[in-house]
Amino acid sequence: MVAAQWDNVLVLQTSFLGDTVLTLPLFGEIKRRFPLTKLTLFCSPQSRELAESCSAIDAVIVDDKKGAHRGLSGLRRQARRLREKGFTLALTPHKSLRSALILYLARIPCRVGFRQSKGWFLFNRLVNRPAERHDVERNLSLLNAFEIAIEDCHRGFLSVGIRDRQISLRPELQSAKRGGQRLLIGVNPGSVWATKRWDVKGYAQFIQLLKARWDCDVVIFGGPEDAQIAGAIREACASDCIDLAAKLTLGELPAALSACDVFVSNDSGPMHIAVARGVPTVALFCATTPALGFYPYSSNAVVLQKDLPCRPCSSHGGRRCPLGTEDCIRLIRPEHVLQAVEGLLERRAETKAAQGYRPEFVFV
Secondary structure (H helix, E strand, O other): OOOOOOOEEEEEEOOOHHHHHOOHHHHHHHHHHOOOOEEEEEEOHHHHHHHHOEOOOOEEEEOOOOOOOOHHHHHHHHHHHHHHHOOOEEEOOOOOHHHHHHHHHOOOOEEEEEOOOOOHHHOOEEEOOOOOOOHHHHHHHHHHHHOOOHHHOOOOOOOOOEOOOOOOOOHHHHHHHOOOOOEEEEEEOOOOOHHHOOOHHHHHHHHHHHHHHOOEEEEEOOOHHHHHHHHHHHHHHOOOOEEOOOOOOOOOHHHHHHOOOEEEEEOOHHHHHHHHOOOOEEEEOOOOOHHHOOOOOOOOEEEEEOOOOOOOOOOOOOOOOOOOOOHHHHOOOHHHHHHHHHHHHHHHHHOOOOOOOOOEEEEO
């Protein structure tokens, strides 16, 4: 077995934003245990700004595998780039052949990956990926290659943290938080996959119920691709909302989410960022299921879902419902979401945030 040199270490995670967030505890554990000179993340362009704000990450290298670095020529250029950095050890939770091949061609002496990877034969240290566990714990299981058990790791996000940059909250949030008396409820109606999105009607009716129940402000979050959905929700609910869709950078998002008393979100990257920031979270699982291992990794969260035999329709959800019913979306009612928000607010009023990594799962 190749000796591990914990000097100049690389972690490769080129999947979605949420996957990068769920890799943060691995960075924290590596930094806690080993005397590193430098710890670098190799990630997608979408994850770069968030990764640069993480206190456990020393450097970020972007892999634009669908753009400038696509194809065999892009792979070779990236491998050459990594080879020039002189990495002594690399770990990757990403299971693609491309990921394993880049690390191999970069001639990194010690390469750690999963036996379930398509490029398993290119690693020189292999571990089993525990499919039944949360993705945070699956990522931490890479340390099994060094006889470190998941149970011995710090699994939460608090030991990692996302730096509070010196960013002023947008004027809309500053005004809403002034005095600290009004509740601020965040909603995130977007997701990369259409079948993971609760519908516009549901969000609009939920906001109407919120406004009738409390004197509160509602903030709609989202990227540029979510601006149309946010506008449709505002129009449908006929209520004043703070619309920040397409108005925040990814570097600003963690601080903005931290201003919320509760965050209501589809299964998405912002959901995981909110959890990492310790924000009480209601997660709406439509086409996907928590059993896939990507539920909010916190006891201060509630997962709402319908118990349907067709779920999950795929590992990510799909572009459209294969059955044409969209039952997993439309059968989650606004009243269910309001009850979950009430429960989290009551818990917050009674005691400190719950400790642990497992949310409350509710079939509605």
